[in-house]
Amino acid sequence: MHKVMVAILKGYREWTEELGSDREWKIQLVQASIEKIASEEAAKCNSFYVPHRKDVLIFLANGVEEECLREVISKIEKVSPVPVETSIGCGSTPLSALRGESRKCEGSDVAVVHIDLNYFSKDEIYSAYVRAMNNYSTLLNLFLGVGGIGAYLGGDNFVFFIDPKDLHIIDEVKMILKDAKIGVGIGKNPREALSKAASSLKFLRENRNLRSYLIQ
Template identity: 30%
Template sequence: MPRITVIELYRYRYWTEKLGFDREWIIQSSQAELYSTLQKLFSKNDGLLIPLRFDYYLGLSNTISRKKHEEIFTAISTSTPVQVRMVSIAHEYPSTAQLLATYYLATSTKNFIYIEGKEDPTVILHIDVDNITRLTYETSIYETYTLTMKFFTEVANIAYRYGGLAGYLGGDNIIAILPLNSYKEFIDSLPDYVKIGIGISYRPRKAMELATKALDEIRRERKKRFIEYYDVSNIQE
């Protein structure tokens, strides 16, 4: 089961409202700095961070021990102006893991919750749209941005239907985290004009690396719609 770690910046809105009316540049700068800090904390432990709403973050943290999660939690707590809460759950379906994490955040008074569970490989799909650069010059930057956001919403809804989650990486790049037993059905549900690199590893950072490697190969050779790479040293029969 993939391990999903949800991070909440508790009562974030109340902090922002204390900054006065000329606050948006401070908020945006703070969010960028915090995202950089969190991404480094997870990636140096072979995890990966996905931004959600910037007051919530989604960490992929297979193979990261409870102790390391506690260390990450402590480091985050000293890097933010608000209280931090963290819930880490291993579950077959990433979508269910975040649902359970949301429940614990809503009902528990604890700031740190780590639930033990068997961890399976993380399946990451790196998705992008064909010919987006050409389309940008034929239409406009803003129009292709809105098209990308619309496409991301569609991908996120499809991923959720198959028990997965999706995040936006910038440009026309989308990440999806799917269960081992349904990622191929997810691919079949996507339109033909997308390219999909797939990485599978117990270590989320390695899975992302392999997915990007596969996507780069598709872009270079333009012969296949999707390619899979496995971290065979970590996949157990």
């Protein structure tokens, strides 16, 4: 089963409204400091902070000690302007874990599908971003079908966390995206799976006739 910790910033909307109208830069500043701690501290637990909607924080937690995640939250609370409410859920897919399908959890491996578009840096800067976002939207919907959780990592990089039994979805990704590299990793925790997926992408950059590669 997959395990996910969700941390909700309680009263975030009310906090933003207290800041007056000259506020967006202040909100961005706070979000960046929360995300810095979230990424850094989650990695120490072999977890991964999934960049997402900012007022809710998602941590993938397969094979991760809950006590370690609680310490991540206590560090976030030091910079958060509002209280943080957490819950840990488990489920047969990462998304069902996020939705709290079950509280009881037996460990399972997690699969990471790291997708990297080709020739991104050859496009004009803003058009490249629009292309990336259009592809991201399509992929988010595709991976919903197998209970995957996705994130935009920056540049032309997207990542999806799925159950290893659902890796058949890669055939559909290949049909939708003709010009992309698909690095896949399977690990006992998110950090290990991400690292293997990054190694798979490195292999694909060196073997450009291949479109996907799996390291387990």
